[in-house]
Amino acid sequence: MDKIIHFFENIESWQRTVLVVGGIVLFWLVESAYPLFHYRYNKVKHAGLNFFFTLTTLIVNFVFAFLIVKASDYAYQHQLGILNLVRLPLWLYILAGMMILDFISSWLIHWIQHKIKWMWKFHLIHHSDTWVDTTTSTRHHPMESIFRAAFTLLAVLLAGVPIWLLFFYQFLSVLLSQLNHANFSFPKWLDNALGWIIVTPDMHKVHHHNVQPLTDTNYGNIFSIWDRIFGTYAYVKDVKTLQYGIDTYPEEKENNSLGKLLKIPFEEYRAPAGSKFSNSNSKE
Numbered sequence: 001m002d003k004i005i006h007f008f009e010n011i012e013s014w015q016r017t018v019l020v021v022g023g024i025v026l027f028w029l030v031e032s033a034y035p036l037f038h039y040r041y042n043k044v045k046h047a048g049l050n051f052f053f054t055l056t057t058l059i060v061n062f063v064f065a066f067l068i069v070k071a072s073d074y075a076y077q078h079q080l081g082i083l084n085l086v087r088l089p090l091w092l093y094i095l096a097g098m099m100i101l102d103f104i105s106s107w108l109i110h111w112i113q114h115k116i117k118w119m120w121k122f123h124l125i126h127h128s129d130t131w132v133d134t135t136t137s138t139r140h141h142p143m144e145s146i147f148r149a150a151f152t153l154l155a156v157l158l159a160g161v162p163i164w165l166l167f168f169y170q171f172l173s174v175l176l177s178q179l180n181h182a183n184f185s186f187p188k189w190l191d192n193a194l195g196w197i198i199v200t201p202d203m204h205k206v207h208h209h210n211v212q213p214l215t216d217t218n219y220g221n222i223f224s225i226w227d228r229i230f231g232t233y234a235y236v237k238d239v240k241t242l243q244y245g246i247d248t249y250p251e252e253k254e255n256n257s258l259g260k261l262l263k264i265p266f267e268e269y270r271a272p273a274g275s276k277f278s279n280s281n282s283k284e
Contacts, residue, residue: 081160104155106221
């Protein structure tokens, strides 16, 4: 464990980049060899569109990095935050820190974006992908990246996590996201077993179904416990019955045009088909 702490305390930007790219390449190769869905699409062109949003996320994260690192150092040095209220064994300290980060910077902001209309209009860029694969994990509108970075800053301050723990969490978060969006599936018995602890590929694929109520379930990123606690967990026995995308933007051109994706959040809100909400009162 000391080696892991030392590595993430001193990790450099190029090393973080290698880890992120390495995960994408690994899952790209696996899903190409053992696809769950046999898409008829230009995989490279699709990846190029999604990687554009990787660039915008990197820019946002770079802007927030200074604030997040300073907040982490200040909280840790002054023993502020939940983690510093009681002295914990190292393993429990790491687990508690990761769970706080996961709840606030991943689950909570994800849930909020599904409940507030103007925020949802940015988040649906992620849901609009009808060809969900490992590159979909990078498909976030720049404004959504700002939401997530702001909640990461909030989580760091509330938890009082040292920077090495934040970097360790972010590494696992990105890796799990790449895995869970990849176009392949674990054996059902393994997916079900792991699903009691962590978010699995089949669990997250349910979240990408194109209509409610499944769209509004399984918000988790690393730990599956949050959805079970808050009643947002959903199980689908055969994920091959799912249809990806979002029913309010069914046209292929809308979902694969960079210009259109960037403009969607500023257009008139489209209520989900069959929703109990109307354009005037839904997701306020």
